[in-house]
Amino acid sequence: MTALTLEALVRILRESAGEDEGVDLGGDIADTAFTDLGYDSLALLETLGRVQRDYGVTLDDDLLATAQTPRQFLDAVNEVIAAGV
Amino acid sequence: MTPTAVITGLGVIAPNGVGTEQFWSATLRAETGIRPLERFDPEPYPARLAGQVADEAFDPRAHLPGRLLPQTDRMTRMALAAADWALADAGVDPRDGDGFDRGVITASASGGYEFGQRELQNLWSKGPEHVSAYQSFAWFYAVNTGQISIRNGMRGPSGVVVGEQAGGLDALGQARRAIRGGTPLIVSGAVDSALNPWGWIAHLSTNRISTRECADEAYLPFSPRACGHVPGEGGAILVVEEAGAVRRRGGRCYGVVAGYAAGFDPVPGSGRPPALRRVVERALADAGVAPGEVDAVFADAAGSPDLDEREAEAIRAVFGPMGVPVCAPKALTGRLNSGGAPLDVVAALLSMRDGVLPPAGPVDRAREDYGIDLVTGGPRPHRVRTACVLARGTGGFTSALVLTAADDRVTGGAPAGDR
Amino acid sequence: MRRRVAITGIGVTAPGGIGAKAFWEAISAGRTATRTISLFNAEGYRSRIAAECDFDPAAHGLTPRETRRMDRAAQLAVVSAREALADSGIADSPPEPDRMGVVIGSAVGCSMSLEREYAVTSDSGRQWVVDHAYTSPHLYAQFVPSSLAAEVAWLAGAEGPATVVSDGCTSGLDALGHALELIREGSADVVVAGATDAPISPITVACFDAIKATSPRNDDPATASRPFDRTRDGFVLGEGSAVMILEELQHALRRGAHVYAEVAGFATRSNAYHMTGLKADGREMAEAIRHALDDARTNPEDIGYVNAHGSGTKQNDRHETAAVKRALGRHAYAAPMSSIKSMIGHSLGAIGALEAAACALAVEHGLLPPTANLHEPDPELDLDYIPLHAREKRVDAVLSVGSGFGGFQSALVLTRPERSAA
Known part of the structure; x- marks a missing residue:
């Protein structure tokens, strides 16, 4: 399975949780907190569901508690993808 | 107070x-x-x-x-x-x-x-x-x-x-x-x-x-x-x-929610009369308004003959035959479920503002034996100070709301229509 | 003088106990009714547990025709309403039909039947353009859940104001609050009031899976609902109904009715924050509690018991503890509090009415139901949550609180009838 890229994550975020008008998702956002990007826990749960389905992985419930930024989210997801779980 | x-x-x-x-x-x-x-x-x-x-x-x-x-x-x-x-x-x-x-x-x-x-x-x-x-x-x-x-x-x-x-x-x-x-x-x-x-x-x-x-x-x-x-x-x-x-705050207002009542139809087959008439009477009493003071009724207007007949009967019983203009603007929108009656309330308030009653869309006349003065054809100029809006929900839910024009005693300001 | 409102009849259909008596015995014994879902095959779901009613409509007097017509939520409501009506003895001196109202709370209405009908008409989800040839003649009554109030009104012969209140998980408390207003303002003398929900079907289980709100403790369903416990991991879905006869106090006293408790005060506020989330400070729930106490003309110190929302999610139990402290001040530590959701699960819109019924019975019996499964108290939560065993205590005023998706926060105060009949 291919790794989840920032570009793909942004696309999924846009589709599953919409986009805050005050935020440029096309900018350098890898280390911006999700909350500063306008995404709450519900938006991230919806995003997590999409990633699990599209990438065929099962992600830990605690992932969202620790992954506060896109980079942390990508790292956590890609670790699971690489492990082939 | x-x-x-x-x-x-x-x-x-x-x-x-x-x-x-x-x-x-x-x-x-x-x-x-x-x-x-x-x-x-x-x-x-x-x-x-x-x-x-x-x-x-x-x-x-x-x-x-x-x-x-x-x-x-x-x-x-x-x-x-x-x-x-x-x-x-x-x-x-x-x-x-x-x-x-x-x-x-x-x-x-x-x-x-x-x-x-x-x-x-x-x-x-x-x-x-x-x-x-x-x-x-x-x-x-x-x-x-x-x-x-x-x-x-x-x-x-x-x-x-x-x-x-x-x-x-x-x-x-x-x-x-x-x-x-x-x-x-x-x-x-x-x-x-x-x-x-x-x-x-x-x-x-x-x-x-x-x-x-x-x-x-x-x-x-x-x-x-x-x-x-x-x-x-x-x-x-x-x-x-x-x-x-x-x-x-010096705001303006379209009208007063002066009266309201709700009731429920008897168990089907009981032979008891439907709730609408007494609900309308209670709403009018709640508003302190006599039937003769009501300038327009905005009907539930179900569109099925059995339900129309019952509503006409209640309107006749309260207001007398041809006793009050009856409006059914929802003939132009369809029935909007819970959105329908609030839209009728808007129409009633705008009738008050503009002194005109809206026609029942494509309906050219009401059945004669209903004995109601349905507003048809085109807008009818009419001074409206008090209006009564009716709504019935499947199963027997029945509600009536009485709106009155806001006068200076209510708001101390200009009515919403004055622009 | 303000008209006062008495509870003169109680009917309950709950997991672990059908009938008010069985319900009270089960919750005062601390017996849990949470188990592996049997209403459908939940294999593949994250949470596969629920608190289900052992409910046989035929055994409770519903005809096959009624059973076909009514969604399970309606069946539960009608059976509870019938018990409440009989318990109140109102049939011996009935009010005029239009002096009797009906208010039924429900969060998700007839969702179980709707899902079943959907599966049939869509060929199990294969068609977007569903096939009307397979439609049940009762579909519309399930589509618009005011039918729940209609069924109860037909049973009771009520022709006064009738409505369904659907404020998510505060629907049950809010239905009782609405009934209180109808009687106080004089629109009715008697209101058949309560709530019902039967949400244990795939779509509802799946949507709570998606937000990880329900407990995944599938290997130990009986102890899965753990409000206020350090190891709590979500709520356990439930179903059920409670319906009560609310009656103008003088009307009840004139006919010599038994009064369980007085419905003394109610208030609701919204958090205007999030559809599913709660702010930790509990500010809006505290406002609701303060206004309900004011409405009941009761002081915080008079509250002898708090029936908690206590859903067992991490955030709820913190939020609620903060709210109760904010509203009751130091007295929060002296007012025992428990969550019966530990035993009968969370039946969404119904639960507020079930909890209010538990409160009325607690006043009646001088016994406070416990929080089951509370073995390891969360160190962050420092109130007295009545762990494991019921507690004997005579209480004059009790508070029941609820919190719902959409931001609703509600509080209801019941008082002891002796105090009020003076």
Whole structure:
């Protein structure tokens, strides 16, 4: 399975949780907190569901508690993808 | 002294007009919003017409933040926009204060059925992990109240009532209770939409849906040719306020919620009379208004001969034969479920403002034996100081609301019509 | 003078106990009714447990025709309403039909039947354009859940104001609050009031899975609902109904009715914050509690018991504890508090009415139901949550609180009838 890229994550975020008008998702956002990007826990749960389905992985419930930024989210997801779980 | 509840803001999203003035001018021109279904292919179904809010007239992306779109059903998007318009019309800035003095009380009938059908399809065709996180609230009956409250920071007493078509008036009755209980402002009314295939077959199961193909023939309340109704989508959101608060801020007002009553039909087969007559009488008594003082009745206008007959009977019994002009502007929109009665309330308030009664769309005359003075053909100039709005919901839910013109004693300011 | 409102009849259909008596015995014994879902095959779901009613409609007097017509939520409501009506003895001196109202709370209405009908008409989700040839004649009544109030009104012969209140998980408390207003303002003398929900069907289980709100403790369903416990991991879905006869106090006293408790005060507020989330400070729930106490003309110190929302999610139990402290001040530590959701699960809109019924019975019996499964108290939560065993205590005023999706926060105060009949 291919790794989840920032570009793909942004696309999924846009589709599953919409986009805050005050935020440029096309900018350098890898280390911006999700909350500063306008995404709450519900938006991230919806995003997590999409990633699990599209990438065929099962992600830990605690992932969202620790992954506060896109980079942390990508790292956590890609670790699971690489492990082939 | 019991606080007086007045209506200060209107937000309309109707099949024949998006925006209060658009709706009102279309209604006076007898312009219909009933068209062949566009949101899905209605070919397999015996009924194919609906009162639809056109995509050109309402683009949710133009009105709502992008973050709200994936988590909202169509009816919630329409309700949020209508609430924005109603608050702006009332001149209320929702960001003022901590919000505990403002509540939201709406009616719902079927919730976000289109969103719900999509998630059911995901579940049943693909599996539980394909169900959206938003399904936990996007379809349910409380969603419009919740989203309006969040968007506008309203922390006061809030709620949702369900009474099919009658629920739209019950929400306003409940809003008045909250005003009387000490909350200065309530956003009320209702918007419904279920023009998706699954919602459509639910309507069809009533056997009261018109199967005529022509928009001018399908929904003819009180007509000798009445043959059922056409479902529609939309409704109205209204700002209800305590009169003193309006006076203090120098606001204007459309009218007073002067009387309200609700009742329920007897068990079918009991032989006892339906609730409508006594509900109207109680609402008038509540308003302290005699039947002769009522200038117009906005009818439930079911469009099925048995129900029309019963309503005509009640109107005749209270107001006398041909005793009061009867309006049925919903002949131009279809029946909007819980959104229908709040839209009639808007029409009644605008009748007061403009001194004109709207025609019952394509209905050319009422059945003679009904003995009611149905407003048909074109707008009828008429001074309206007191109006009575009726609504009945499937199963026996029956409500009536009495509106009176705001005079200086109520608000100390100019009525909303003076521009 | 303000009209006062008495509870003169109680009917309950709950997991672990059908009938008010069985319900009270089960919850006062601390017996849990949570188990592996049997209403459908929940294999593949994250949470496969629920608190189900052992409910046989035929055994409770519903005809096959009624059973076909009514969704399970309606069946539960009608059976509870019938018990409440009989318990109140109102049939011996009935009010005029239009002086009797009906208010039924429900969060998700007839969702179980709707899902079943959906599966049939869509060929199990294969078709978007569903087939009306397979539609049940009762579909519309399920589509618009005001039918729940209609069924109860037909049973009771009520012709006064009738409505369904649907405020998510505060629907039950709010229905009782609405009924209180109807009687106080004089729109009715008697209101058949309560709530019902039967949400244990795939779509509802799946949507709570998606937000990870329900407990995944599938290997130990009986102890899965753990409000206030350090190891709590979500709520356990439930179903059920409770319906009560609310009656103008003088009307009740004139006919010599038994009064369980007085419905003394109610208030609701919204958090205007998030459809599913709660702010930790509990400010809006505290406001609701303060206004309900004012409405009941009761001081915080008079509250002898708090029936908690206590859903067992991490955030709820913190939020609620903060709210109760904010509203009751130091007295929060002296007012025992428990969550019966530990035993009967969370039946969404119905639960507020079930909890209010538990409160009325607690006043009646001088016994406070416990919080089951509370073995390891969360160190962050420092109130007295009545762990494991019921506690004998005579209480004069009790508070029941609820919290719902959409931001609703509600509070209801019941008082002891002796105190009020003076």
